Amino acid sequence: MKKLFAVSLILLLVACAGYSGKGLVVGESGMDDVVRVMGEPRMQWVDADGTRHLAYPRGPSGVHTYMARIGGDGKLQHIENVMDPLTFGRIKAGMSKDQVLRILGPSDSSGTAYFKARDELVWEWLYCDEWSKLSHFDVLFDGISGSVRSTISVRVNCGPRDDDCECAR
Numbered sequence: 001m002k003k004l005f006a007v008s009l010i011l012l013l014v015a016c017a018g019y020s021g022k023g024l025v026v027g028e029s030g031m032d033d034v035v036r037v038m039g040e041p042r043m044q045w046v047d048a049d050g051t052r053h054l055a056y057p058r059g060p061s062g063v064h065t066y067m068a069r070i071g072g073d074g075k076l077q078h079i080e081n082v083m084d085p086l087t088f089g090r091i092k093a094g095m096s097k098d099q100v101l102r103i104l105g106p107s108d109s110s111g112t113a114y115f116k117a118r119d120e121l122v123w124e125w126l127y128c129d130e131w132s133k134l135s136h137f138d139v140l141f142d143g144i145s146g147s148v149r150s151t152i153s154v155r156v157n158c159g160p161r162d163d164d165c166e167c168a169r
Contacts, residue, residue, distance in 0.1 A: 019058060020066060021079045029076040034068050041068075043106050051077070055105030063128040063167055065105040083127035088137050088151065095148045100139055111136070119143035126156075128167040134158060 021038050034054060035041075041054035050072030057065040069078045082104055090103050104125060111124030121141040129135040134156040140149045158165035 020064070020081070021056075021068060024068075024076055024079060026076050026078065030074050031070050034070065034076060034079075038066070038068070043101065045102065053102070055101075057105045057108065057125075059126055060108035060110050061126070063126050063134065065125065067105060083125060083137070085130065085153070088153065091139055091148060091151050093148050093150060097141060097146050100148065104137075104139075114143070120149065121146075129153070129155065132166055132168070134165040134167045 019038075021034065024033060024037055029037075031052065038054075038056055042057055043055040044053060046052050052070040054068040054070065055065065056068070059065075063083060064081045065083050067078075067080055067082050068076060071077045087103060091100055100123070107123040107125050111126070113122045113124075114120070115122065120143055123139045123141070125137045127135055127137055136154050136156060138152050138154070140151065141147065142149050156165050
């Protein structure tokens with residue numbers, strides 16, 4: 001039984017190491033290293049200067065989306081969790097879906113809804129707010145133009161006690 005527990009604990013720690021890219025070194029780690037540690041990105045794109053962006057949403061139950069940036073030289077430039085209010089503040093009315101994806105990465109399909117009466121598409125991301133409470137960040141798009149109408153952040157109602165919705169940043 002102790003052996004099984006030890007093996008399970010090691011597997012859990014290894015899985016967590018790759019979750020956020022822990023162990024990757026800015027300026028040294030390359031694309032192959034990032035993919036080996038974090039897995040295949042759910043979305044990626046390349047800028048005109050050769051910079052490659054990799055999106056790693058950790059939903060539907062996870063509260064992080066990591067964006068890794070690989071420079072034209074093939075080396076890791078930056079990696080960060082974009083599920084935070086400062087990043088959310090970059091989403092502005094009139095932006096396209098593609099612009100939102102390049103800032104936040106893809107939302108989980110279970111967090112997508114269309115409201116016919118308002119002709120509105122909503123994309124939703126789960127995150128941990130400033131007070132370590134489980135919350136949703138929603139981007140509301142116009143159904144015809146596909147551009148952002150507005151955004152909203154709402155705390156998840158997890159139960160009768162306030163600490164039922166605590167999460168780890």
